[in-house]
Every structure is written in C-alpha cells, then in structure tokens.
Amino acid sequence: MDSQAIATSPEHTPSVEHAHPPYLRHHFETVEQQREASSFGMWLFLLTEIMFFGGMFAAYLIYRNWYYPAFVAGSHQLSIVLGTINTAVLIGSSFTMAMAVYSAETRNRKALITYLLLTITLGLVFLGIKSDEYHEKWEKHHVPGLNFSVHDFVNVNPAYPDDKPLPLDMAEKTQVYFSLYFAMTGMHALHMIIGISILIILVIKAYGGSYTDGHVSTIENFGLYWHFVDIVWIFLFPLLYLISRHQ
Amino acid sequence: MSTASTIVKLPPQEGATLPKKSYLNSEYGLKSWLLTGDHKRIAILYLISITFMFFVGGAMAGLIRLELLTPQSDLMATDTYNKVFSMHGIVMVFLFLVPSVPATIGNFLIPIMIGAKDLAFPKINLLSWYLYLAGAAFTIAAMVLGGVDTGWTFTTPLSTHYLNTHVVTAGLGIFIAGFSSIFTGLNFIVTIHRMRAPGMTWFRLPLFIWSHYAASILMVLGTPVLAISLVLVILERTIGIGIFDPTKGGDPLLFQHLFWFYSHPAVYIMILPGMGVISEVISTFSRKRVFGYTAVAFSSVAIAVFGFFVWEHHMFIMGVSNYSALVFSLLTMLVAVPTAIKIFNWSATLYKGSITFETPMLYAFGFLGLVTIGGMTGVFLGSMGMDIHLTETYFIVAHFHFVMVGGMLMAYLSGIHFWWPKMTGRMYPEQVSKLAALTTFIGFILTFFPQFILGYLGMPRRYAAYPPEFQVLNVLSTAGATVLGIGYLLPMLYMTWSLKYGKIAGANPWQATGLEWQIQSPPLTENFLETPIVDHEAYDYEWLANKTQHEVQTVG
Amino acid sequence: MHIISPVLWEFLVNWLTHFALFPPEASGIAPYTDALYFFLVGISLTGLVIVGLLVGLFSVKYRKEKHPEAVQIEGSTLLEATWTIIPLALFMIAFVWGALLYFRIYTPPTNAMNIYVVGKQWMWKAEHPGGQHEINALHIPINKPVQLTLISQDVFHSFSIPAFRVKREAIPGRYTTVWFEATKTGEYHLFCTQYCGTLHSAMIGTIYAMTPDDYQAWTAGSTSGTSLAQNGERLFASLGCNSCHSGAATARGPNLAAAYGSKIQMSNGSYVTVDDAFLRNAILNPTMNQVAGYAPIMPTYQGQVSEDGLIDLVEYIKNLNSNYRVQQTLNTSQVQTPSPAMPGTSGSANAGQGMVKQ
Structure with missing residues (x-):
C-alpha cells in the first residue's frame, strides 16, 4: 500500500548516475538544476528589488516634474566631487566582485579571498563617504523633519552664483527633494550594509575552501546582488546629484 | 471532445494501514520541527500559526459584531472600536488570508504535485515561516502595547501625523510579514519552473499549480511596493520626511496609489490559490477533467496580469482625473471576465460527471455561489457612477467579505478537508464536517447579506455608532456572525480529534488523479522514492482507472 | 406576542418601525x-x-x-x-x-450655487456665500443645483449623503467638488465615510432640504452679518493683496476683476482656466502658478491664511467684477485712515509689502 511512486516504466528509469558532489542538496537531481534554480531565484529577487526601488523612483518622477526648481536647488547643495568619487568606488567594487567570481570559477582560493576583502573595503569606503555627506546635510539643516531650514534656498548658493534664490513657496518644496534623497540613498545604503554583512560571511566560508571546489553559484548570485546595488547607485547619482548641471 | 467514460472505484478503507515511515515520524523532537527544511513540516507549522492568527482575528470580528448590536457605542469606546477593527483587518489580511492557502496547502502540495522532492529553497522556506512569526509577533506586540487605530489601509496623513498609537510597530510587522510572502512566492515560481518531474509539461500541471504560479507573480512583484510605502510611512512618522505630507509639498494621494498598487493585487494573491483548490476539488468529486483546462489556466494568468492595472478603482471619489478613472474602470470590468469564465467552467465540469458530495465538495459549492455574488458586486463597485454611492459603505464590506470569507475561506476549508487525509493519513469525520459546512454557509449568508442592504442605505464602514434605523439589519448580521463562529470552531475541534481517532485514509481515498494521491499518506520526507515520470495529462481519470486495475491485478 | 410580553412587543414594534430597507x-x-x-x-x-x-x-x-x-x-x-x-x-x-x-x-452645471465645506477632525463646517456658517448641518433649497467645494484641514474625510447618492472625498490641500439637486424636502443623513480617527463615527450631520422660500427665510435668519466675499475683501486688504492686484495698467500683479472662469496663459506657456482650485493654489504656491507677463514676485501665503480665509479670498475674487472696490480699499489704506470696517488694514498691508521685497 505505501509509497508506490508513480507508475514508471523500466525504460524511463534514469540510469545516469552522477557523482554527487557534497554541495548538491538532496532535493535536486543534478548540479546543473541546482545552479539554474538558484540563479533564477536570484534574478526573481532582483525583480522584487526593482519594484521596491520602483516605488521611490515613481515618487521622484512625479515630484521632480512638479517642483523642478526645488529639485535643481536641492541638487546643487550636494557635493558632485564626493558623488563622483563614490560612483567610481562602487564601480571599482563591482569590478573586484566580478574578479572574485572569476577567482571562484578558476578555483583560486587566495585570489577569491583577496577580491572579496577588496570589495568589502570599497563598500566601506562608499559608506564612509556617504555618512560624511549625511553629516554635512545635518550641519547645513537640510534634513526634513528633524533639522530643516529654507535658509540656503531663499539665498544665493555661493557655489552657484548664477542660480536665482528660490521664492519661499518653492524653497519649502526642497523638503520633498531631500525626503527623496534620504529615502533613496538611505535604502541604497541599507542594501550596501546588508551586502557587506553577507560578504563577511562569504570571506569566512571562503577560508574554509567553500567556493573553490566547483560550487560557485553562491558567489555568482551574491555578485548579481552586488552589481544590482551598484546599478541602483548608477541611477541615483545622475537623478539626485546631476540635475541641471550642464550649464 | 473525447467521450471515454470511466468508473473509478474507491478502495476499501478497512484494509488501509498507516505507513511505518512518513514525514511525520522520520524525526522526533521540537528541534526537528523548528529547524526542518521539509516543505511538508513547514506547511504544518504554518497551519498551526495561521490558525492561531485566524482565531485572534476572529475574536476581533466577534467584538466588532457585538459592538454593532446596538446603535450607540456602548460596549467599547470609539477608539477601542477603531483599534479592534484595525487589528481585525491587519491580522486577517496580512497574517491569515495572504498566507492561508499558499503557505499551508500550497507549501505542502506544490513540490509533490509536480513530482519534486522539495521546494527549490528549503532554507528560504523555513526563513519565510520565521519571518511570518516575527511579523505576527510585531503585530501582536502593537496590539498588546496599546493597539493601533489606522485601519488596515494606513491612510496618510492620518497614520503619519494624527494618531499616537503603535503605527510603527504594526507597520514593521506587516513589512516583515510581507517579506515572508515575497520569499514564498519566489520559492514557488522557481520550483514550478525548475523542479518539474520529467514529462510534467506546463499543460500537464494541475490547475492548482497554475493558480499558485499566478498568485506568486503577484506576491513577488506587488509586495515590495507595499514594503516601500510602509517604509516611507514609518520614516515620515519617525523622522518627519515629507513625501506624503501636504504641508511639506508631498501628496497624500501618492500613498494611496502606492498602497493600492499592492493591495488590489493582494486580493488576487488571496483568491487565486483558493480558485486552484476549487479546480482540484470539483474535478475529483465529479470524476471528470476540468472543463476547458486551458481557459481556466490562462484565466489565472490573466487575472494576475490585469490585476496590476486596476488599483485606481479604490480612488474613484478621491479627486483623481475623470479620464484616468475611466481607464481604470474599463480594466476593472476586464478583470471580472476571467473570473466569470472560471465559474462557468467549474459548473460545466459537473456536466456528465459522476458526482458525490463529500465535505470538500460542499464547501466548493458554497464557494461557487458566494464568489458569484462577491464577483458581481465587484462589478457594481467597478462601475464608476455606482461606486460613488457604494464605496466606503457596508456594501464594500459585504463585497470583500463575500470574496475573501465566502470565497477564500470556503476554498481554504475545502482544501484542508480535501488534503487532510494526505497531510495526516487520517480521515476527518464526514457527518460532523458536513454539518459544519452547512453551518458556515448559513451563518455566512446571514452575516454578510444584510450588509449589502446596509451599504445601499449608506451606512459607512468603520462606524462604532450608527443611526437607529440600521439596527435590525445589524442585529441579523451579528446573529449570523454567531452561527459563523460556531461553523469555524467545529472544524478545529473535529480535525484535532481526527488526528488520533480518525479513520485511516490510505493513499488515495478520493481516487483523485494528482501525483500527490499516488504516494503514501502521509508522504515520506523525500515524497517520492524514485523521481516520477509523467506520461499523462492532469485529471486523466482513464489513466487512473487503468492504473488501479493494473494494481489490483498485480496485488491479487 | 403581545400577550406573552408587552415589553418585548413594544420593543419589537419600535424596532420594526425604525427599519429601513431602501434609502x-x-x-x-x-x-x-x-x-x-x-x-x-x-x-x-x-x-x-x-x-x-x-x-x-x-x-x-x-x-x-x-x-x-x-x-x-x-x-x-x-x-x-x-x-x-x-x-x-x-x-x-x-x-x-x-x-x-x-x-x-462630478460635473457641476454652471448655474449651481456654491457652498464651501471644510472637513476637520471631527466635524463638517459649511460656509454659505452669504456668510452663514453651520457645523454638522447643511441647509439647502430644493430644485436648485447646489455645488459643494470640499477641502480638509487635516486628514482625508468623505462627505456622503446617501439619500442623494453622492459622495466626495475631502482631501487636505486641494479642492474637490460634487453637486446635486435635492428634489424632496426633508432631513437626510450626512456621514463622513472615510475613516478619520477616533470620533469618525461621530462626524455625522443632517442635510435640511427646504423649499426655496424656507431657505430664503433661513439664510436671512442665520446670517452672520458679512458675506464670504465681504470677509474676503477685508482679508484682501489686510494682506496687502491690493497693492499689486490693483487692476491698474501698471500694476505688478494680474488684474483680478472678472478673472474667474477665464482662460489665462501661464509663464510656462500653458493655458489654465481660473477656478477655485487655481485661485487657492496661486495664493499658496505662486511660483508654480505664474501668470505670463508678470514678474515672479508674489510671496506665498502658506501658513498665514486659514482654509476659511482662503475660501473668503476665493469667494471675493470670484465675485470681483470691477476694480472699483480694490482701488477704494487701496486709497483708504494709502491715506492712512483706518475705517471701522477694516481694522488694522494699513499695518498688515505694510507687512505684506515687506515680503514682496524678499
């Protein structure tokens, strides 16, 4: 009575016996299936992340349309130098991450660990610069809700003497810009922090030789995540820092 | 049209024995449950936790109905009432309805139905359950610490600036529970794509899988938008950013857009898996392939796709542009069509069947009737001019309870009864359960039908006190709720009883065709000893008849 | 039943006579x-x-x-x-x-009489053009189209009259409108249908639909002395609006006389019809509602004028057919003779002027 599997005719019985590597989990038939499943899962997860950030991008689109002068003035308060450095740092970290994946594929444990550590360092550098920028925003009273003053916007911005100061009603709307600025970069930074935490675990496991035995999908998938976080920044940088910088 | 006829004989149940080894007794101890990766055990964990949350939400519903027995707000103060209905909504929507069928029955069955040993990511599956628990813990904490009175819709600027209750705690709870839902959906999609057994093509999948696939797409794409809107609400409340705050230049309607972008599809997250259950049950008890398999399968996908583009119909009276309202009303009408197709196809499945009326089938009949009413009243609300009068009244309350409670809960109970023998290896008691099904149906109609009339009279929702001429209908509704409450308590009692005393079910007590019925009940931890190879369509009763005959011959 | 228990019988009768099935x-x-x-x-x-x-x-x-x-x-x-x-x-x-x-x-006829309704936690405040104010009540004449212009001071509310089958959300920060024409005299329920906090279910009121004669009598009997437009005129002067919107050819602000309902060109090239919502927006967010041909010098009045005040101003501008009154007011304030009807005019006017220079 018990456990008759579904009718299988003998000629269909899978006869190919794979050597089961230790990282093949019991419910997968083949390594290939496991690898495909995990990368498919990762792509789906990135899709949910796109929807997550998508909500804020939608808000950005609407408000930028309504309050363009406020967005320009807000953008001109950000440091383009720090933003550019951070962009470079993140692209660099994406490169080291890609190299880490390559090292895992070529089963080079030492290189893998080095590149992962480099990625962590670059991630921390990014966060360091970001927190410095946040600190500056705090000191300049640009944090809506907690510490905000329209002072900088109803007066001429010394860095942009050609900009006309905003009338009070538009100056108030810079709060929307900074709300979006903090929400978007804050969520991005949160993703960086989560990424760095996972990287630390990966480094520890890589010491034990986990990802240099042919099982590269964890590193690969984490690479996808890291590149995604990088790409989000590639969008954030022009949208937040570079509004009307072409004159 | 093929016209082969089939007779499937039920096996004698007297001879059935419980298998010596199954997923239930493969390991013992609390730890073996709390750290399990087995989708079946996780399903049981979910079953227990969502049943608990259901009764928490149900108790709130009882309090609401008690308060509404009289026109004055005399049982509790209005702010207590507001907290009670908010908690009822939050618990029922996010902690019961959204995970109900997918996380329990779906979790249990999806791998088995497609011939896999487990979901693609067992650890993430377990993580989902823990996230659910954490979400539930936060929500209950919000309740215990003094409550939250935003309603489940968290409307800004009420939730961000005007209430001093535990909005942040409850918001975090929903945020976390949302990730549980995202991971469940993600797991299902990957499993359905990558883990199907050889021969299990897309059009051989049971309709249960199709509807879960559609619901999973909604979970994966919709829930993150809810998550971000809750994050923004929390940031607005704690820090004071101004994305939804009109005094800072933000637009509170934007929150409505973001919220309903998730919360309308969420309705389909709730109902689609229930529709999957109904397909299985109706097919099994009429011993027939579901009429128009492809149409039913694609209607699930159509609901999922259209479901994303109708959210603004929640905002017709909120000063949105008349022309955008026009577009969304049109799309709302379109999303009603696939549901109509499903209902007619299920009815047609009965044609020339060989029908029996076990409890799951009774619940399924209840589902058909109530969802027809629930769906049609949805057309009332999608029709813009009608919506002006009906929205924000008890009509809308009755409408979504017909869909959610009349539809989803009936489907959930139907499914639980149907697969109970598979999950536990034992039958539920048939007579009592039929009585419970009947009680639920009568109680339901009595509770919610008067609310349609109340709604047309104009009684607003979320009122603790109301004009005296509405009392008769409210008393009827409360009386119905009492009956309904008994209808829900009964299954819990006899299901628990049946764990020990129920008749032993055997592998396939219903003579159903799904892969899950071809293995032992309760199944082994690895589901199948050998990977099955599928060479027949879903609901192929001829194949089943031949197979049964074959078995009888070999055993005899 | 009445033999068994007279009390129960009485209760039942009472109950069933208060029983409604159709609005x-x-x-x-x-x-x-x-x-x-x-x-x-x-x-x-x-x-x-x-x-x-x-x-x-x-x-x-x-x-x-x-x-x-x-x-x-x-x-x-x-x-x-x-x-x-x-x-x-x-x-x-x-x-x-x-x-x-x-x-x-949702498309009011042009001949509708307009009543403003302000929602706030937890009451409805109706303001008739004649200056009659009422709380949680609304008196209207029958057989005459009535348009409501709704706004909320705090959270979302919703103005619902089931007997008229109309409902409209009152939203913070923007006007919404709805209209109806009552056909039967009587008293009808007014509900707030959007959940708005603790006393949501107490935010109810009564609609009094009256014959036109009765309505006339009521308006005459409950007037506060000054109409909305008169209040608006006072506010217009005290905020110093008249110093720019004087209607003179050399004025710094656009001419407001007969502006209501006209189509005007904005500085970004688009055309806008001047309605209540536009006027309110132009007062609060002048930078975003810049009329073509004028310098962007108008200060915002955000935070300085209440919703009631805005309604008064809108109603005043709406009824402004000539600039005669504006110039009168202007002359009055220039010669520094505060008239009893406009207390404190000159001081506020100067404050207003000071802001323009910003």
Missing part, C-alpha cells in the same frame, strides 16, 4: 443611480440563478448513484466563447452606464 430617493441623480443599481442587481441575479441551476441540475442528474460513469469532456471553445463574450458585453454596459453617471455627478 429615500431625494435628489435628481438618485433615480438614475437606482436604475443602474437595479440593472446590476438584475444581471447578478441572472448570473447567480444560471450558476445555481447548472450546479443544482447537474448535481441531481449526474450524482454517482444515477450516473456512475463519468464521461470525459475536454471542453468546448464555442461554449467558453459564449460565456466570455456575454459577461463581457454586460460588464461593458455597466462600464459605460457607470461612466456616464460618474461624469454627471
């Missing part, structure tokens, strides 16, 4: 809404009966005892097409019908 039809639109309602009820019942009959009939005819052999049927494209197209057609009728009704309810 009164008291507005011009109500019969149209009800017609659509009965159409929808009709198709729902038809659908329900068809499904019920199918399920019932098949259950009897094809139950296992009678029909032990199930006949496997794949499906039928023709049948499925039928039950796709017929519901779709019915839903399309519901869509078109509903859309027509919606546009009718």
